[in-house]
Amino acid sequence: MQTLYPEIKPYARHELAVQAPHVLYVDESGTPDGLPVVFIHGGPGAGCDGASRRYFDPNQYRIITFDQRGCGRSTPHASLENNTTWDLVADLELIRQHLGIEKWVLFGGSWGSTLSLAYAQTHPERVHALILRGIFLCRPQEIKWFYQEGASRMFPDYWQDYIAPIPPEERDDLVSAFYKRLSGSDQIAQMHAAKAWSTWEGRTATLRPNTQVVERFSEPQRALSIARVECHYFMNNAFLEPNQLVRDMHKIAHLPGIIVHGRYDVICPLDNAWELHQAWPNSELQIIRDAGHAAAEPGITDALVRAAEQIARRLLNLAPEEA
Template structure:
């Protein structure tokens, strides 16, 4: 099994002012002359960390990580102002141009797969390949499954804690009820709702219980940005037309792609990856038989590292012993 590459430090850090009030954190690591790859994190609202760089061979890749609007080290924290899918697509173009990159590989999981697809379909000439995990197409059926009814039947104990901040008479529309509290003036109610929302996601992210994943999601600072920004996007249908990402797959049908998806992914069911693969003949679908949603699960980590190695081998035309 492949494991993550050793931890590395960035060789450059940037703070990029985009549309007010947002300032984005961006860093570069690996080889300055390597194959450019951008790590597109999930959430929306989760941010990057030191692990984000470790899926890539630092001798082959120029690794770009950035925190999307309102999360991680970008400022202001948890801001919903001027924060839409298309703002983030525009930000990625600003980053690419600022770093003088012609084309790059997109590496995105969960919401990161959503944003990667939206970016690629808007700028197909700026993408050399895609590596996507835990496919999330932001359709109503997916939001209803995880936040309203579906996953609730598999985890009734965790669901009880998720719905706790919401009065019974408001539970017919959980996303709207959470949005009311996450954007309301009561900061105690806001944080209570944020931790309930984000902890539900952390508890269901892995096939086997993983306290570290739950702790990461439930940490107050991160929980606030995840819950507020996710809920903001979801009440607005992620600023996408119905089924937009699948409908626009002809725009990127020519691009090579590897899709990695856990068979027991409860947050983003395998059906999403299957439908994307059917609409994308140039993609390879790898179903991880003993994994859920998280990139940190052993089989998924192995597949993602191998996928990044495979894409580098293909695009750099390396001999097998050089990959």
């Protein structure tokens, strides 16, 4: 099985001021004249880390990682102001222009797949190819499945901890109930809700229990940005029209894509990836038989690293032994 490439340090870092009050953290790794790829992280609100750049051969790729509005090293932290899907699409285009990139590969997982599709459908002429993992189409039925009823039946023990901050009389609309607390002025209630929301996601992200994933999701600062920003987006149907991403696949049907999805993904069930693949004739769907949602699962990691190698070979016209 393929594993992540060895750790590398960025060769350039940028603080890019976008719409006030946001300043984005952006870094570049790998080869400055390599094939440009942008890592589009999940959440929304999760941020990047040192592993984000390690899916790509640093001798072949110019690797761009950045923290979206309100999370990671971007400021202000956990801010909901001027924070929508279309703001993030505009940010991606600004980053591309700032770095002097004509076209790039999009690499996104979970919410990162949502944002990758939204960006590609808006700027298809700027995209070489897409590598997407854990497809999330951000439709009301998907949000209801994970945050209201569905996944709850598979993890009733974890579910009890998730709903604990919400009084029984408010549990018929959990996203709204969490939003009231996450956007309120009571900081203790806010953090209690944030940790419950984010820990639920971390606990259910992997097929086999993974304490490192759970700890990463439940770390207080990360939990706050994940919970606040996600809940803000889900209250607004991710600022998308009904079924918009599938509806508009004709705009990017010509672009090559590789879809990687765990068979036992509970956060974003496999039918999302299947439906996207049916609407995208130029895509390849890889169903990982022993994985859930997280990129850190061995089968998912293996498939993503191989996908990046495959795209590099295709776009750089390399023989397999050169990639």
